[in-house]
Amino acid sequence: MSLLVLGDQLDLGSPVLADGPWADDCVWMAEVAEESTKVWSHKARIALFLSAMRHFAERLRERGWQVDYQALERHAHPDLGAALRAAIERHQPQSVRMVEAGEYGVARIVEHACAEMRVPLRILDDSHFLTTHADFDRWQSGRKQWVMEHFYREMRRKSGYLTASGEPVGGEWNLDKQNRRAFPKSGPGILPGRCGFPPDTLTRQVLELVERRFADHPGDLDAFAWPVTREQALEALADFIDLRLPGFGDYQDAMWVGESWLYHSQLAAALNLKLLDPREVLDAAVAAFDAGRAPLNAVEGFVRQILGWREYVRHLYWASMPGLLDENALDAHQPLPGFYWTGETEMVCLREALGQTLRTGYAHHIQRLMVTGLCGLLLGVEPRQMHAWYLAVYVDAVEWVEAPNTLGMSQFADGGRLGTKPYVASGRYIQRMSNYCGTCHFEGAGDVDARFRRF
Ligand SMILES: Cc1cc2nc3c(=O)[nH]c(=O)nc-3n(C[C@H](O)[C@H](O)[C@H](O)COP(=O)(O)OP(=O)(O)OC[C@H]3O[C@@H](n4cnc5c(N)ncnc54)[C@H](O)[C@@H]3O)c2cc1C
Known part of the structure; x- marks a missing residue:
């Protein structure tokens, strides 16, 4: 094995696969339980990653690649580092090549595992993005x-x-x-x-x-x-x-x-x-x-x-990174309310956004920013808990895009690096852009802002 493909690098045109397959190179891919448990991941998010990875490994084989695919059911390595060290031990590669990891923590784990096993690691630019x-x-x-x-x-x-x-x-x-x-x-x-x-x-x-x-x-x-x-x-x-x-x-x-x-x-x-x-x-x-x-x-x-x-x-x-995940410019320390995990609340905007998130693993940008994000910000929820929730519940959640959106745009935990001001909006925008407020339990509680306050 000398080529490493991560679970969010499912691109047949990836630079690491260019001009292959080669007879003496094997692609290594691994499903690791830690990726699904380090935050309490939505079932659909886990299923999407695993299914897409397995389909990708099939495609690689059809194209003539040798693939060492570590399926969750068939190996017992607790985390990526352990799985990679075991793979290096098994294959004894001259070097390991990969496209740069999208996530800071994953990049460090791979570097440490290769250094520990004394195998040179070659990192290629990610050609998926328009900018380097x-x-x-x-x-x-x-x-x-x-x-x-x-x-x-x-x-x-x-x-x-x-x-x-x-x-x-x-x-x-x-x-x-x-x-x-x-x-x-x-x-x-x-x-x-x-x-x-x-x-x-x-x-x-x-x-x-x-x-x-x-x-x-x-x-x-x-x-x-x-x-x-x-x-x-x-x-x-x-x-x-x-x-x-x-x-x-x-x-x-x-x-x-x-x-x-x-x-x-x-x-x-x-x-x-x-x-x-x-x-x-x-x-x-x-x-x-x-x-x-x-x-x-x-x-x-x-x-x-x-x-x-x-x-x-x-x-x-x-x-x-790595400081972003610990930032808390507004000094917010409240716990994440339990209804984020159940959708059980009488406030219609939240019930809708949370309910569909739990059913499908999806909510659109304004629901994420102006409904679930705004609620967390107004309640003073600790940003790290908001981050863990967003990373867990959306099928598209990967840390490099989720964390700046949550901690920067939505929670202002970065103190204004991403946005010029906190999105401490009034409920009026929700009222204007939806039919949520008309049937809300808090309908009789004065104007929309008063409803938010009562909630
Ligand atoms: C708190 C919060 C957390 C978020 N977490 C994620 C996340 O984990 N993963 C993720 O991909 N997006 C995230 N976003 C950005 C955005 O909400 C989603 O990309 C979008 O809702 C996905 O739905 P869609 O594919 O239908 O997007 P559309 O509304 O159709 O937008 C088109 C595309 O533009 C891109 N895009 C749109 N807004 C953003 C943005 N703010 N940042 C980066 N790309 C954007 C996405 O690739 C999206 O598919 C988050 C936004 C907020 C406010």
Whole structure:
């Protein structure tokens, strides 16, 4: 074994696999229980990782790679470091090669294991992202403040997405003002629905394993329909571009009782597992605009999330680690309320966001930021507990993107590195963007802010 592929590096075009397979190289992949238990992971999150990894290992074998795949049921190593040391002992490789890990702690574990076993470790840049760490260093050097909007504009100019001669197509860089439409009182009407994939045999085996082995973990598996292969991820992308991208901008912040998916892409998990490359996602969205199939406000809004926010938070994560996870600028120390794990609360906005999270492993950005995040911030919950919850319950949760969003954008624990101000919003935005407040138990408790206070 000399090639190491982590559970969120499921890219057949990865630099570590380039020009292979080679007869004397074997790919090592491992499922380790610690990854599911270090935070109390949602069953759907565990199942998605395991199923996608197993499908990926199958693809590698079909392409002629030798794969040493350590399935959870068949090995007893408690953590990644122990599993890797045992693999090095077994294979006696000359060196180990891998694409840089996405998570700080994982990178350290691999480095230590290789150093302990005296095997050279070669780390390759992650070509999945549009920017390298060096690009970000150049961008930030000499700047007093890191503002996402500035980073995003530079990314637009450099990449050429929605740009003509260095200027934004349509005349404005950011069309967010247009992206705050609420649904009419009659509701959202007929929605495109979810692009789901019925579990195949391999996924069904994983679902049974997760139900058995992680029986006491939160969340349901009944609605499991996430893309677990590259083919399915590409289908999900095409489905989004055709059916939901046109409404993505207008209704990006809207919420409605009983509606989990609305016009969102639901592609974050496929992107974070590397089943999709952000370039092909951006290309598809911009092509839809060029062909007149999606309006500029929708496509610009979507491009900003991927080309701007997604790249930006990754750099912020690496620039802030290892200290980020312990930051607590507002000195908040309350425990996370138990209803975050059950969804049992009479406040409708929270019940909806938490209920769908536990059913599916998904909530959209405004639910994460303005409902569950805002509630934690107002209650003074300790940021580290909020972080552990967000990392546990979403199928797309990986630390490099979850932690800066939770600790920076949502909880202001970083003291303002990511956002210019805390998102201590009033409940009025929730009232304006949803039908949650009209049927709320706290309806009679004065205005929306008074309801939040009473809660
Ligand atoms: C507290 C909190 C925790 C979050 N945790 C995660 C996480 O663990 N993993 C994760 O991928 N995203 C996270 N986000 C960002 C965002 O909420 C999700 O990416 C999005 O809701 C996923 O749903 P979607 O794929 O339908 O996204 P869409 O609404 O369709 O957006 C398109 C894509 O843009 C990217 N994106 C959008 N917003 C952000 C953002 N703020 N940061 C980085 N990328 C973004 C995602 O790749 C997403 O798939 C978090 C946000 C908050 C406020």
